[in-house]
Amino acid sequence: MLGEDHPDTVVSKDNLALWKGRSGDTDGAVSGFADVVEDAARVFGVDHSNSLTAWAQFALWKGRAGDFSGAAAACAELLQLQKQAMGEDHVAIGVTLADIARWSVRAGDREAAVAAYDRLIEDLVRRLGPHDPTVLGATVGRANYRGHRGDFAGAADDLTELVSTLRSLEGADQPRTLSALHGVFMWRMEAGDADAATLVYTELMEILRRTLAHGPQHLVLRHNLACGRGETGDRAGAATAFVELTRHVQRALGGDASPVYIAAAAVAYWRWRSGRGTLLAIRSARQSARTEALTSGIAAGPPAWFRGIQ
Template identity: 35%
Template structure:
């Protein structure tokens, strides 16, 4: 729970301690020991230490292949985890290839309607979008949504997540109006099924605000972003990564509205918290530092 509350470093430290105990009591090849290694790799990735996570997932996959065999569900899950962190570390093409191979094996082992197979199709569509094939990603996501509606139903979290992904990809492809309409429908559905305070509902609000800003409603987007920040502070707390992300978006909107000095100041305050919460080497911390420097430069260049 510590990690999902926003403390990725605390979660990683806890799993490091647990791993030592599991190895001592259960042995290195026990399924719980292997699962703990996977959890540790996951939270290291959330901390931004992608290379360490990638190496840990590769080592775990080798051991699961040896202990459990290639068709065990845990082995297939390790392949999925490794593909994801491979893409997050910058190798999007490698992630696509890894997910294509994994999909073939999950179809063979689990069948086309298994939730893990559907999840692999979702991941593959996402990384295809990352390598530039947005239209292919949209088509694959539309097909996936039809199957999830049939297999899982309209209220399943995975179905709702796919609707979120489809709306975002349509917006990225240039159809901002369609993205806004899709997010509005999804937000209504999530509020009814999950509740207004559910993290996924809040995430949809964030996506909707972003595309409203892109549509030219900067003022409305800023007001909605401030409302979202108030709710994330109340629900998630000040140090949760989603709360920090909302502050990041607000600072960007401030700059886009012409307040370069205010944006620089907002990023400076945000950076202090990101250093403390995420650490100085986290990719998002680095992005915020670059934004602060950019808006400082704009503020210095603007006539007083």
Template identity: 35%
Template structure:
């Protein structure tokens, strides 16, 4: 007869050749039942395959090692373990030497086998439905995550639109403008405010759908695990059935795959309608799966709780907020009113999503926007999660980083210097986040002009990273690369020389190529630095060859308009000129300039530097008149953009004077 496991889960029939072997199998099954562990878990702990476990628990006489491993895995208490192991040993010896006087146990009847097979078919059907539900829940959660990002971006846009329309309306009132124009602006403003509230509502719905999908996914996964274990148990003892009753019919289980005057307002309305449709569709999926889970017969005798259908907390409803609430006041309201753990989780989810949006704004090139977003988020996060929560500390680190990327290196140094002792106290001096902050602090010290301080900081950090992370960890390799760079920038202050820097980068490059791959961004950056410092060390021909080899790789891997690829083109053009190929330098800079003007803008520092270099190398190839004309056109732009005393402005003014009278300057 088939026994029953924990919670009523049945086993397949015991197919032993002797009564002693059957008794041993029953005893071992009882230990598995008492432990509550599944066969999958036992297979991992015992280092026996699930097939072997099924065969031995089905009646075959096992090895001593298996019996010992099973008792050890199912009996944690030492004294009980010794007792059960002794009992199992006696049963094993009896099974190995069965009494010939006793007849073997009767084989399972056809009726019993048919019953087990019917249970298998039912379990396969339920498992198939559960796996299909998993795929639907995964898709719903992904839809909600994407929708959340879209809605947060839309809310940002609407906030700016409301502000702009409010300013426009006030200006029209002050100027006593045409009432019709004023009325149209007021209508657009009202519409934008209503759209903002709708966006808040859809955002909260999407957050709730994501939470529901994740919670349901946990329940479905538990159900899949349980159904899989039940199938494993039913298969136990059925290994030889095919010889007497015919082969099982294979059952396929699906894989667990994974026309008005306000066109802007019209676009937003359409986007909100699409967001609502996605929320509605996902809501129907979640509602159906919740109903299926509630109405499905429980496999362990326990009826799951019946969660409310798409509950929405009144404490965080956006229609409870003022008509012109920003998302920050919404988050503050959520934090103040979060009196239950579920409301608190929603507030944390809003904060987390906002932090991710701020991060990707910086990664998309808007460093100043990232600084603004993180600066607005930080006080809210400190209120929601606390000032020393790891996520709050991460926000402080991101804010400091993007301050530096936005051009405020001194501000980044100050922020990182204030953050570091907090992380050392809260997270520990060797925590990965603490070490990352130390590396960032060293980097921005160098960028702020303290190259010697950067060298000292990186030199102190490197042995700690080698000990904590290992010598080939990406963070350790980054520190080696930064140390080599700032040693040269510090020059005589720390004994840095171009030849030494070349040696450092040359030693680092093969490690990066082996550990991270030849096309990893860090590897390509190291190739770039190695090429540059070869030139600084006097190998101009070598640097041209190195950049000529690196450039097509950068253009293929990162794209021809990526900043690193453009910088490589600048360096290649400049070093061509330094090797005496002024004509080649002029051609390269002439080809590059319109690309920079289009990609980075006509007044970007790199674009202005390219204009200056192009003018200089025109003079060097013999076109002094063209050089004077180019420098004359560039100088007023630099004076306006960078200031009269900026080093680039002074260099351009000096170059203009030089090429106006090249003969007097030795040309």
């Protein structure tokens, strides 16, 4: 017999815990890796790569078992061990910071999640520079998390800073810049800052008018902006935006294309919601959209909000 303190015994326990998890026994995996963490620290030392890997697996299976707070806490302990063993600039530090952010988000711990995103972005900037795509992606993640947790102004501020960076890196009319600017518009509207949202909307429309106004990405962006105006209370503005979208879709796809009918239906819908149209007009437009969708083989048909109007 090899005994409890033989390296092969620790490796076997690690494999057993892993296969328990992969077979669906997540609680068994958590319990198994908790033992492996202790054994690996005793046999290999707390700074050994095997010990750090065991910690990472322990945190992972805690999260998969539904203990999101426990997973974030385990990652926080792992982070301290990694810093001692590897130094501040090792790539594994960024991975663990991202895991802390991920599990904190799942746990609904807003303060911990934002703090983890802040540390992650700081780490990425230090190692990769402020313009690396990973840094930009983490910034978007932090902004969207803030917005979905109710910090609309914070989300808009994050994306406003990102827009400035993307303009200098890629240009004002590039897809990622427009996507970030669209995010600023949506979060400003959610925050109730109509004046700031209107400025962003005007800027977006100006960019769209002078660039590929009929390209698929720009048509989608116009649609999202129009929906955003309606859903945040500017129903008349939504109707006007959909009128303009309908013209662009007609120009790009032809007057008989199914998206034209759906866009026209949206015009009728938002005019009705703003008190400037009739329910009869919606039903007529809805029927045209449905007929065109069926005859052209488009299974999805009109948007969900439109299908609900009988």
